[in-house]
Amino acid sequence: MNTPAMVLRSLRGDKVKNTDKLINALTGEGSLTFAGNLEYASALEKKIPELESQKHEGSTHWFENGSASIANTRVIVNTTGHIIFFNEEGRRFLSTDPEGHPLHEALWVHDDASGETQLAQARMQLDNQQWVGIKPRAKTFQTQIDISSHDGWEKMSLDDLREKAAEAWRVPFSEVKYFYNDEHMIHQGDGKYNIQLTKDALYALHEGSFDKSLFISFMFQVNWAKLDLIPVVELFQSTLPGTGGAVFEFIWGIYNDQSREEALPPLKYRGLPTYPSKEAFNIFSAFFEPKGPEGKDIKRIFMDPMTSHEITWTPQKHAPVRYFSDTQKISLTAQDGYLYKVTAYDDPIIFPYTNCSGVKKPPIEREVRVANQSFTLLEGKLGREIPFNPLWGLRPQTYPTKLQTKYPFNWKWFFNGEPPVVDATKSLYTVPFYPEGAADIDESSLQPMVLDQIFHYMEMAPAMPHRLEKIDKVLIHTFDTVLAGCIDCTKEREYTVLYSDAEFAQKNAQLLWNYAASRDQLSNLEKVSFLPEKDHIAHAYSTQYGLIFKWIPFMYHPDRVACESMLQALTGALQPGGFLYLVGPRPLQGLFEHYGLDTLYNDPVYNMPFFRQHLKMCPENQVNPDLCVFLLEKKMPEEKKDIQPASDQATSTFDGTAPQMRGFRRDN
Numbered sequence: 307m308n309t310p311a312m313v314l315r316s317l318r319g320d321k322v323k324n325t326d327k328l329i330n331a332l333t334g335e336g337s338l339t340f341a342g343n344l345e346y347a348s349a350l351e352k353k354i355p356e357l358e359s360q361k362h363e364g365s366t367h368w369f370e371n372g373s374a375s376i377a378n379t380r381v382i383v384n385t386t387g388h389i390i391f392f393n394e395e396g397r398r399f400l401s402t403d404p405e406g407h408p409l410h411e412a413l414w415v416h417d418d419a420s421g422e423t424q425l426a427q428a429r430m431q432l433d434n435q436q437w438v439g440i441k442p443r444a445k446t447f448q449t450q451i452d453i454s455s456h457d458g459w460e461k462m463s464l465d466d467l468r469e470k471a472a473e474a475w476r477v478p479f480s481e482v483k484y485f486y487n488d489e490h491m492i493h494q495g496d497g498k499y500n501i502q503l504t505k506d507a508l509y510a511l512h513e514g515s516f517d518k519s520l521f522i523s524f525m526f527q528v529n530w531a532k533l534d535l536i537p538v539v540e541l542f543q544s545t546l547p548g549t550g551g552a553v554f555e556f557i558w559g560i561y562n563d564q565s566r567e568e569a570l571p572p573l574k575y576r577g578l579p580t581y582p583s584k585e586a587f588n589i590f591s592a593f594f595e596p597k598g599p600e601g602k603d604i605k606r607i608f609m610d611p612m613t614s615h616e617i618t619w620t621p622q623k624h625a626p627v628r629y630f631s632d633t634q635k636i637s638l639t640a641q642d643g644y645l646y647k648v649t650a651y652d653d654p655i656i657f658p659y660t661n662c663s664g665v666k667k668p669p670i671e672r673e674v675r676v677a678n679q680s681f682t683l684l685e686g687k688l689g690r691e692i693p694f695n696p697l698w699g700l701r702p703q704t705y706p707t708k709l710q711t712k713y714p715f716n717w718k719w720f721f722n723g724e725p726p727v728v729d730a731t732k733s734l735y736t737v738p739f740y741p742e743g744a745a746d747i748d749e750s751s752l753q754p755m756v757l758d759q760i761f762h763y764m765e766m767a768p769a770m771p772h773r774l775e776k777i778d779k780v781l782i783h784t785f786d787t788v789l790a791g792c793i794d795c796t797k798e799r800e801y802t803v804l805y806s807d808a809e810f811a812q813k814n815a816q817l818l819w820n821y822a823a824s825r826d827q828l829s830n831l832e833k834v835s836f837l838p839e840k841d842h843i844a845h846a847y848s849t850q851y852g853l854i855f856k857w858i859p860f861m862y863h864p865d866r867v868a869c870e871s872m873l874q875a876l877t878g879a880l881q882p883g884g885f886l887y888l889v890g891p892r893p894l895q896g897l898f899e900h901y902g903l904d905t906l907y908n909d910p911v912y913n914m915p916f917f918r919q920h921l922k923m924c925p926e927n928q929v930n931p932d933l934c935v936f937l938l939e940k941k942m943p944e945e946k947k948d949i950q951p952a953s954d955q956a957t958s959t960f961d962g963t964a965p966q967m968r969g970f971r972r973d974n
Contacts, residue, residue: 325355328368328381331389331406339515340413340427343399350380350391357381376567386627387697390559395423397531398563401556404697407431407630410556414531425530429511430552433628433637433649433658436734437511438549439519440556442530444507445742447925454497464491467499477579478612485526485578507742508539508553510546510735520735521742522546524923526577533561533570536590536619538577544737544751547656548649550589551626551639558593558625565621572597572618580614592626592641594619629698636692643701648674648683648692654730656813659683663705667824670717670816676703686716714828717819720836725815726808733809738787744926749860750810753787755916756935760792760855760887762915763907763937773885777852781879783839784857786810790818792855793834795825800833802846811836850881858890863932869894877901877940886938898938907937 329351331337338344357368357380367374368381376396383389387404393414401409412428429439453459453467468486472479485503492500505524512518522544525537536557539545564570573594575582587608590596598604598617607613624642631637635651647658659674673684679702683690694700718725738751764770779800782792786807793801795818805811815836822828837846856876862868869890880886886903888894889911898905911917911933921927 324359325357327406328354328383328389331402332391332400334402334406334408336514337400337402337406337408338411339429340411342413342415342426343411346393346399347391353380386699388627390563392563396563396567397423398560401559403627403629405630407632409628410552410559412556412560423531427516428530428556429514429516430549430556431514432546432548432552433639433647434546434548434653434656434734435630435637435651436546436731437514438522438546438552439509439511439516440506440525440553441509441516442506443504443527445524446502446504449501450498451501452498456497459497464488467491475578476612478615481576481578481615484576506537508545508549510739520739522549522739530560532564533557533573536573536575536594538575538580544739546734546737547658550585551592551628554589554593555626555628558621561621572620574615574618575608576615579611582609582611582614584609590619593622595622629695631695634692638698640698640700643699644703645674645676645681645698645700648681650683652730654728654733654812655816656733656736657816659685661703663703667711669820671713675705676700678702713823714832717816720803720815720818720831720834721811722835725812726838728809728812733813736787736809736813740920740924741927742924744928746928746930749857750787752911752929752933753785753857754791755914755920756857756889756911757785757788757791758916759909759911759914759935760937763887763935767906767937774853777884779849779851779853781846781851781854781856783843783846783855784859785855786814789814789836790821793818793831795822795827795830798830798833801831801835802842802851803834803836804839804843804846805836806839808838847875847879850879850884852881852884853887854880854884855887856889858888858894860930863891863930866893870897873897873901877903880940882940883942884940886936886940888936888938890934890936892932892934895934895936898936902941903938904941905936906939908934910934 332347332351332354338347353370354368357370358372359366359368360374362374364385366383367379368383369375369378370380371378377394379392379396381389381391388409389402389404389406390398391400393399395414397412397414399412399414403409408431410428410430413426414423415426417424425440425442427439427441429437431437453462456462465483468482469479471486472482475482486501490502492502494500504527506527507524508522509516509519510522512520523539525539526535528535528537539550539553561570561573575590587605596604596608596617596619598607604617608617626639626641626646628637628639636648637651638648639646645661647660649658655670655672657669657672659672660668661674661676662668671684671686675682675684680691680693681700683692738754740747740751764774774794775797777799779802780792781802781804782789783804784806785792786805787810789803789805789811803811818831818834819828822831854876856872858869858872862872873894876886876888892910895905895908910931912929912931914935917929
C-alpha cells in the first residue's frame with residue numbers, strides 16, 4: 307500500500323526527472339547560439355528546478371511567482387512532448403522536440419527608438435540537420451521618382467501614386483498601400499519622392515551560425531512581434547530541402563504564442579506580387595486553415611496573384627511536428643499521429659522517404675510504409691524497418707491492396723547503374739544562390755534563367771516543333787545546374803550528357819526520372835547517358851548531333867583561342883541543319899559566319915526578360931554585359947531555311963512551357 311509519504315516522494319522524483327529533461331533541452335549542444343539567449347538561459351537553468359507546473363488542455367506549463375500568466379510562464383511542454391522555452395516577456399526563444407533536439411531559436415530585443423520588442427534573428431534546423439535563418443529588416447531599398455512632368459502633379463495624392471504603381475505592377479491597390487504606407491513615401495518637394503521598402507531575408511547557416519551564412523532570398527517585412535502576414539519567400543527555388551516546413555513550424559508556433567493573450571486576426575498571404583503555387587498552397591494548408599468567399603473555389607482564388615490576399619489563414623489545431631532520432635539517425639514529420647515523411651541523416655540523396663498511403667507514386671521510389679508498431683523505409687525493393695518510439699505518437703496505418711509499380715529502370719540507369727560518389731552536404735546546396743547585393747550572379751545560378759530563355763526561343767521560332775521532331779541525337783555539355791531541363795521526355799532520343807559536378811548530375815538524374823515516371827514516359831529515356839566530362843569528352847565529340855546545348859564556362863571567356871577551339875569542336879559535332887544553343891561571350895559571334903553558323907537569335911543575358919524579372923526581387927544583382935545566349939543553325943547549302951529570325955518587334959508568348967521540349971523545368 308502506498309503511503310502519503312511514498313506518493314509525495316514519487317511526485318518529487320517525477321518532478322526532478324522532468325526538470326532534468328527541461329535543463330538538458332535548454333543546455334544541449336547547439337540548442338542556443340545567440341549571445342543574449344545564452345546569457346538568459348544560464349539564469350533560467352538555475353530557476354527550472356524551482357518552477358511550479360500545472361496541466362492546461364493537455365500541455366504542461368512551468369511557471370514562477372505563483373501563477374501561470376503569459377509573463378510568468380517559462381516552459382510549455384505540448385501534448386506532443388515538444389518543449390518551448392519563453393523569456394521574461396513571454397516570447398519563445400527556443401523550441402525542441404521531446405528529446406531536446408533544437409527545432410528553432412529566436413532572439414528578441416527591445417528597440418529603444420520605438421519602444422517595441424522586435425525579432426532580431428531566428429534560425430531553424432532542417433530535417434537534414436542543416437540550418438536556415440531569418441534576419442528581419444535585412445535591407446532597405448530606395449528609389450527616387452519625379453512626377454513633376456505629369457499634368458496636375460501638384461494635386462496628386464499618395465493614393466494617386468499608389469494607384470499608378472498598382473496599374474504598372476499589375477497588383478491590387480490594397481497591396482501597394484499595405485507595403486507602401488505614408489512613412490515609405492517621403493515627399494522631397496517639387497514632385498520628387500523618395501520611395502523606401504524594407505525587407506527581411508532568409509539565409510542558409512553553415513554550422514548553424516550567422517557567422518557563416520549564405521544569402522537565399524528576400525522576404526517582405528513581417529511584424530514578427532505581432533504576426534500580420536504570411537511572408538513571400540521570393541526566390542523559392544533557392545531554398546534548401548525542408549526550409550518551408552521549418553519556417554512555417556516557427557510561424558505557426560509564434561502565432562499561437564501571441565494568441566494566448568489576445569486573439570490575432572487571421573493571416574493573409576501578401577506580396578508585390580505574391581507567388582502562388584500548388585506547393586505553396588499545400589504547405590500553407592498543413593499549418594493553417596484557409597478560408598475564402600463563401601461558395602468560391604479557395605484554391606483557385608489563391609492561385610491568382612491578384613486575389614491571393616483574399617484568402618485568410620488561421621492555425622490548424624494539429625500542425626505537423628518533427629522528431630529527431632540519433633539512435634536511428636533519422637528525422638520524421640508527423641501530423642496528428644500520421645507519419646508524412648522520414649529523412650535519413652547524412653543522406654547523399656535529397657529526397658526524403660514519403661508516405662504515399664500506397665496510392666501515389668513516391669519520388670524516386672523512396673517510400674515509408676507504416677505498420678502496427680513499426681515503419682519501413684523502402685527504396686525500390688530494399689527496405690529498412692524501424693520500430694515506433696512512444697514519444698513519436700504515431701498511429702498504425704493500413705493500406706489499400708495495390709501492387710508495387712514496376713518501372714523499366716530506376717534513376718541510376720542514366721549512369722549505367724553506377725552513379726558518382728557525392729558529398730551529402732554539398733548535395734543539399736544544389737540550388738541557385740544569388741548575391742545579396744551588388745555583385746555578379748555566378749554561372750550555376752544563371753543557368754535556370756538562361757534555360758527559360760532557351761524555351762522562349764523554341765516558342766518564338768516558326769516551325770521549330772516540326773524541326774525538333776526530326777532530331778534523334780542530342781549533346782548537353784556544361785549545363786550542370788539544369789541538365790534535366792534540357793531533356794525532352796515526350797520522344798525517344800539519344801542524349802549524351804557530359805557533366806563535371808557529381809552532385810548536380812545526381813540531382814538532375816533523379817529529377818528527370820521523377821518527371822518522366824509521373825507521366826509514364828520513362829521508356830522514352832532509355833538512351834539517356836550521364837557521363838563524367840573528363841573521361842568522355844573526346845568520344846562524345848567524335849560523333850554528330852542534331853541539337854547541342856553548350857555553356858562556355860566563365861573562366862574561358864577572356865581566352866579567345868580557347869573559345870574558338872570550343873566553337874570549332876561544336877561545329878564539327880553538329881549535323882548540317884542542326885541547332886546549337888550556345889551561352890558564351892558576345893565577341894564570339896564574329897566567328898559564326900566563318901564556321902558556317904547562322905544566328906537565329908542572339909540576346910545578352912542582362913536584357914533577357916527572365917533576368918529583368920529577377921531584378922524585381924534582387925535589384926542590385928549584376929551579370930557580365932558580354933554574356934549572351936545564342937540560337938545557331940549549321941548551314942545547309944542549297945537548302946531553304948524553315949526558320950527565320952524573328953523581328954525585333956516580336957512579342958513573347960512564353961507561358962512557362964515549351965511546345966516540344968517539355969523537360970523537367972526548374973519550377974517543378
